[in-house]
Amino acid sequence: MSLLEVRDLDAGYETGQVLFGVDLDVERDEVVSLLGRNGAGKTTTMRSIVGADEPTVRGGSITFDGHDLLATEAHDIPRLGLSLVPEARRCFGDLTVTENIRLAAHHATNPRDVAAMFERFPELDDMRDRPARHMSGGEQQMLAIARSLVTNPQMILLDEPCEGLAPYIVRRIEDIIHEISENEGVTILLVEQNVAVALATADRHYLIDEGHIVDEVTTERLREDETLRQRYLGV
């Protein structure tokens, strides 16, 4: 059985349904990407998986590591080993870097060592006591990933980690994704607008369009099939 299984997921907001019968599988140790245009429903999918208040799931099932997520309280989901790094990072601006990480560690069942995270992300080491609000976007992204990683998850959902970042930081994030998936055995579901990043990091790609999963392709195929990219991603 796959680590994460999404079956026939229908979800939406007050203003209307957004996801229509989404099916997704992520196997253990895989890096899978979910690609699509603005508003295709990528974030909505991620948020449905972690049980956010919005959107409302109207049908289907989500299973993670054998647990039925739709029947799990949202704040219990991280304890199953599933962690979200949300769109726009959402670090706690008034808390320091250390506090951000410590906080996450505290609410995990089997956290990693907080000090170890600073070795893992040396760029954060210099700014341990700086409020997150005073950090650059790239640094905040590192922090968001560190905050997620410290909970020692089996799987991380990364929502547009490279949005608005300068090219060299994008590079760094790509490296981090490689490291945590290959060296640390964390499974990753990645959402990206930046197709290059997805191509460089993921093994498999789901294409989503207007709330429907329209295709599932290999990196190879996505790289070569320009019409496919043009059609669903506008590249």
Place this chain on the structure above:
Amino acid sequence: MSTSSLRTLGLARLSAGGAAVWGAIALLLLVAFAVEPGLFVDQFVGGLVYGMTLVLIALGLSIILGLLGIVNFAHGALFMLGAYFTYQLMALWGLSFWIALVVAPLLVGLVGVAMERLVLQWLYDEPPLAGLLAAFGLALMIQEATRAIWGDTPLSVVTPAVLAQSADLAVTTVARVRLFSVVVAALVILAVYLLIERTDFGLSVRAGVQDREMAGFLGIDMPRRFVLMFFLGAVIAGIGGVLQGTAVGMNPTMGQQYIIITFVVVVVGGIGSLFGSVVAGLLIGEAVFLTPLVLRSLADVTGIGALAVPGIGGLVPYLVMILVLLVRPRGLYGQEGFME
């Protein structure tokens, strides 16, 4: 460095104008002290005691406002309930003051939780005005229920014997029951500070305040923490009520009387800053007690009798607020952008 100590540093940035103001204030106080030293000391201690009472009430309000973003207009009503529960426990059920001191605040805490669960929790995502108005409605309801249950007539309880006399502080005498209030208030302030700044619980609450949903994504059960914070805020109001009820007595309008002045304290301190509330409470307490004395001394010294405006004390908190806010638009220690 914790965020609150960062804010403290703001004090170091004193402009020349600010220095002049402080200098003038110091001079006036000196004049008053020179004219009536004994009274000055009495009033200073009195101001401290009164200021601590304000701080105690403001603290709960400030927690709920700063952390949950709810302008809890019903906080005064909770304070009043603390006093009436004391009456119920002591005068009607004959229990001792010490039991009331523990039980009444807990009961108030439960009322607070009921308020939060039934009404206010639905308004966290609405603009602050909505919470304020709902809380206003709740305050009315609690006040009327109190009248219906305990009547309109002011009530009081017999002050326990140890607290009934006056305490001789060498320079002045103070009612022991008030001194006791100061000690309890100080302990509560310390405990709240430690809880919020030094514990993991406090950390998770501070995080949740900034981004409730994100805290949830990290596995933190925010609704439960908010309930607990509301409980805490209500309990503190309840403690204030017990102390006030014992020292002064209780009546159904005491909540109303205190809530506005308490808001003044919170705003002068700067919304979102517990430390600010403490400073502002003491500042206003002293201002209320010392201003009339200063004016009277000034009238004595200058011979201009009109300076000693009778009844000015009631206006002093508002004058302090105008002054502080004109100079520091966010209060003494307010955060930028918070509730603006």
Place this chain on the structure above:
Amino acid sequence: SSGPAGDGSGSEGTTTGSTGAMEITLGLFTPNSGAFAPWGPSLETGTRLAIRDLENELDVSVDLNVYDTKTDPSGALDAMKRAVTADGIDFAQGGINSSVCTKIGTWASDNNVSYIGQGASDSLRGEACQPFMYMVYQTNHMMATTIGREMADVTDRWYVLYADYVWGHNAEQVVTSAVEENGATVVGTDATPFPNDDYTQYINNVANSEADGVALLIPGPDASRAVKQMRNQGLTDVKIGAQMLEDMVFWGLDHEAAAMVDIASMGWVNTIDGVGDFNDRVAEAGELDPFVRHAKSYTSADQQIRAAVRAGSTRAEDVREELEGHEIQSAARDIHGGGEMYWRACDHELVSPVFSATARDASEMQDDPYKQWFDVTDTTPGDDVVRSCAETGCTL
């Protein structure tokens, strides 16, 4: 200041119907909410007692409508307008604080409605007097003059604490001059906010002055708070004199604090000789033990209804004719101890005796069947302390 004869309002000047019994609708204005809400029920009880007595004695049937003044002049005015225009009351009584009395009294007079109020402030009298407005409570001036004399006997140096509103301002002036006329001095005064519950600041002032006595010109529960706080702060040996004391405000307190009051001027107290069964009947009604507002409400209803019956009319002009100069002979006089009471024509003041009282020792305070905490020490005839007509400035 009277307008044209009313048209359409229906109820101006009910006269005796052909069936016999005169029918009167009386409007009572009482604070059922707001700062004076604790007083509210007592006005109603006193009024109902009077109505019961009158209906037994005279051929009259009285319908009582009760309105909430909310202790607020605007609220009271709204109620008064409704009472007159919608409910067609014949005349009105009630109101405790002077701002409410002024507001509804002036309006009532402007609109040809007869009204007896219970304010004590001198600002309700004199130039503010109105053709159809009457005051049943002894004036501040009368009570201050009484207590001023007694205070000067007790000790020479007084500190005056007065509530910072019209009644208090007025009391401060009269008490100070009465004290000084009698040879004692006032060494300091403070206006205290009203309502207020922390008197520390003012008690400090007292403690640091040369005064041996404190004159409390503070109404309501605030007076009791101030006393209690003086005790807690250790000021047990200063004398306390209280102006226009209403003993009811002490009832929420422990006996010891109340016992600290040395002298008080009072409009009525339930230990007056000759009160008869009035106390028991009030106590039976249950809401509040008998105190001054019961007696004043009883007197108001008694007087206005009797006047209407005598005149055979409820028109304001007719009632006025009956009341002006009228000397009270009814039960209302008995419950006031039987001294002389009359409605002075020149300013519509009920000239009646002022009572001086002192608190009993805590151990002698009686709580059953109703509270009796104060004893009368002296009764001053109203004529001895009332301002002369010329002094008041009223031009009726």
Place this chain on the structure above:
Amino acid sequence: MSRDSTAGVLERVGAIDLGVWQVPLGLLAVAVLLRPVVSHDLMLGYPQVASSFLIWMIIVASFNLLMGYTGLISFGHAMFMGIGTYSVAIALSSLAVPFLLAAPLGILFSAGVAYLIGRLIAHKGEIYFAMLTLAFAKSAHFVANYNPGGLTGGTTGLADGTTPAWIETSRGFTYVVLGGFRIDWYWAVAAVFVVGLLLLWQLVRSPFGRTLVAVRENEALARSMGVNVRRYKVWAFTFAAAFAALGGVLLEINNQGATLSELSIVTSGNIIIMAVLGGANYFFGPLAGVFVWMFVEEYLTDFHTLVLPLTEVPLLRIELTGVLAYWQFFLGLLFVVAVLVSPREGVLGLAKATVARLSARIRGESE
């Protein structure tokens, strides 16, 4: 597609697209219908409150220029109304200035005070601004209580000699007597109401008023796009004070004098409550709010026995006098429910949503 498509009087402040005639006609309708409606037996049953309703509608509408249109919340609005009331009362009782001169002066004075205070505080953050207005209002209250020179009458206020000579009143009926004409006071108020609110409406629909809405929506953006936000706020504050004072002036005659409660914080609070209750998002919201609040207050205070289902068919008779001494409890409850059901839209928004839902259902059925 959005909520702006339904036209009519209930349009939202932001996106109003009212026909030119709807507001004037709506105001006329309120003025003409209010008294008969209020005095109907099923309602309050007597007409004298109707003029108070109209006056408070002016005052609360003036407040909504601040809250609804400019996004400024003042905890001290009663001060400006009270300045109007006191100006006239003082002019009549102590200065022997005729009403027709005193009234415009009072309004100007109120506006002037507002302008000065506005210059000082209009740019402060929301809550801080609100608390500063509270402080100034407290100061005004203090001054009136202090009774400087015996002008304001302290807590007693001014009652004697505060009615102009051309007002006649007897047993609750008030008339304006001018040159042989005798007009019911209500119609005089109604005329001022219609004219005043039309002016207010013109103010909010003018280019000036549209800019205020932009300021409310996004102050920083407005500033960066070239709007002098502070001046607009100052003037909104000034105009609001002028209209409040207009209401205050009428109140002086209506209540025959001035009392401290006209300057009190509680009154300011009530003004906010009425505005919110009605729906600050609508031009007619404050009017609805005044109606509901005053109606409920009058109704509950005046109400003794509940007879169900009808007075004519008394199946169930409940004695409510005892409970209704605590009528404010029910007011509080009403308030909590109103806020919970529709925190931003008020009664009017609720009514509108209900109407929309019903009509949608009816349309759905007819298809």
Place this chain on the structure above:
Amino acid sequence: MSDDVDPRSAALGTEGLSKHFGGIVAVDEVDLAVPAGELRAIIGPNGAGKTTLFNVVTHALAPTSGSVYLGGEDITDVPQERRPHLGLARSFQSNELFAELSVLENVRVIAQTAAAGTFSFSLLGDGRSVRAEAARDILARVGLSEHAATEATNLSHGDQRRLGIAMAVATEPSVLLLDEPTSGMGPGESRETVELVQSLQDDLGLTVLMIEHDMEIVLSVSDRITVLNRGSVLATGTPDEIQGDDDVQDAYLGGVREEL
């Protein structure tokens, strides 16, 4: 490499412009001189101070030191709300709108302000007809005509970004500052937006400063590029110059990738 025009005579110029937040130096002694008609891209890593530079140029934040020149005039002390009336306009990095106003009103209110000044007592007439035609023209230009009556919050993200540009244009600027006009857009939409900017510039004769992260776009459309790093100007030059600059490679690009 640097600007070779005098800032005091350029369409927009700065001299020694700095902004400090407490200890953080967000903008550090920036000299800038953008000649009329140029499309200047501002690039730099996150936190380089790009947005802050716009904020001090428009006086949304007071500069700590330095001067700003607009069309040869020293405007350093001109208050923020006067600047649009002198021809300096901007859009924001996040979507700033008059949320509950219609799309048309969003633009119209600004057009009205542009015509009437920072403050105006126009109390007569119907506000909604003032400059409505001009506003409609602008909406047509940016392709929002069909949404004119929509409440601005209900627009999609991309349309909100376009509305931001429309509002800036409504101030009738000569110099337009655009803060990441394509942020949050997919590649296709980004391209359309950049084309829109170019056509506006050509038709209205604007000088444009544009903060942009997408190097492909930056290299293809800008006349010159200014690279900010840690608050100061690292380099200014044509796209070719910038691509060849080693410092820039290091600080920002980290070596351009050849994939795609």
